[in-house]
Amino acid sequence: MTEPVSDAHAHADASYPIGPVNRVKRLHQRAAYDHATVHAILDAAALAHVAYVVDGQPYCTPTLFWREGTRLYWHGSSASRMLRQQAEGVPVCLTVTHLDSFVLARCGFNHSVDYRSVMAFGRARRVDDADEKQQALVMMVDRLFPHRSAGLRPSTALELKATAVVTMEIEQASAKVRDKGLADEEADHALPIYAERIPVHTVLGTPEPCPRLQAGVRRPLELGPYRSGRRLDEALSEAHAMAYRQK
């Protein structure tokens, strides 16, 4: 059984190795490979896109995922094409992107977006050990909603069988961040052209309780990070830190 790995054990200055696959070639001043930067971008997200290859055909599949130490997890139906293909150590690339703004410059070339992204490379492997799988499914929920699993109706054998969990040790990773907003050519500032940055945020709406709640059942305190109007990336980062601190 794999124990959840606390970030407290990680070296503060650890980095992912840089190789031909993950080296950022374009605009490398935007690149970072250190664990702190890479993990912060990953932990601020719940949704990733996973690229994998079947018979030479690339697929890009959206999935929920989470990080534990230098390992990523995602899950899905045992019958899914993605998870069946990813059972046996095939190479994958899992990417997370936060869109932070649109940059409306004074020429087309300098139009841009601010963003934070991570590409993580490794080999996917299905989690077959029953204890490791059960623990992963607990953290899949608790990573989003700390402590929640303990209060849920336990999974049935059929539900466990219908669910596949895939894990990937991050072998290489790169982060790329643009956060400089407008960056017009100096001479272009003299032109009578409107320019602006439009921030973009992903936020939580008003929670909608189930209309069929039993009498006296209240919203648990641990859902506190998920309050209306809050930025999703902040709520997810906070929940991740809570979930892995408690272990």
Place this chain on the structure above:
Amino acid sequence: MTEPVSDAHAHADASYPIGPVNRVKRLHQRAAYDHATVHAILDAAALAHVAYVVDGQPYCTPTLFWREGTRLYWHGSSASRMLRQQAEGVPVCLTVTHLDSFVLARCGFNHSVDYRSVMAFGRARRVDDADEKQQALVMMVDRLFPHRSAGLRPSTALELKATAVVTMEIEQASAKVRDKGLADEEADHALPIYAERIPVHTVLGTPEPCPRLQAGVRRPLELGPYRSGRRLDEALSEAHAMAYRQK
């Protein structure tokens, strides 16, 4: 030169062909292949993830993209690994995902998310024709901000040379949508467990005008769809419709 294709010319009931690559195997009741559903999900987004293969290694790269008829475009640096690899008709999969909610059920198995996603398959090809490339770069801006290109400082030859545009005719595509919120087992409703749906929206923040605007330069009316607090997917859908209606 490629003329922009108005959606008015499309058949209202057209669909993408269903084959082994794009057929949705899991939860096929969530699947759709018709142009209207697929295009609406694509046009509500600016960011996509593109999967492609280099020497057996899959890559998943985030990129801005846009749709014109049944064709997708994206762009980047002429020096980028992605665009160099995609010059010659290689198979790619471009995926768009909108995360719409978290679903907190009464058991782990029924935890879920509402979402809208499209996976589009085809072969990428670099746009080498000068007129087609210029037109594509105009639409790259105008698709987001209708009419904006005409008022910008024109691109220099160097800027054009530094930019590569890639296009892909959509050969196969599938949309997958979950929008049902909570879906607990009937018996689970009797349990004293809290359950809710938390909506998620990506919204625009308050535009930040360049502090170095020339005197008298005002925000153009065509940026109207991009007002503070508005949902990004709605603004992008409206802008796309405006941009291709004007042609």
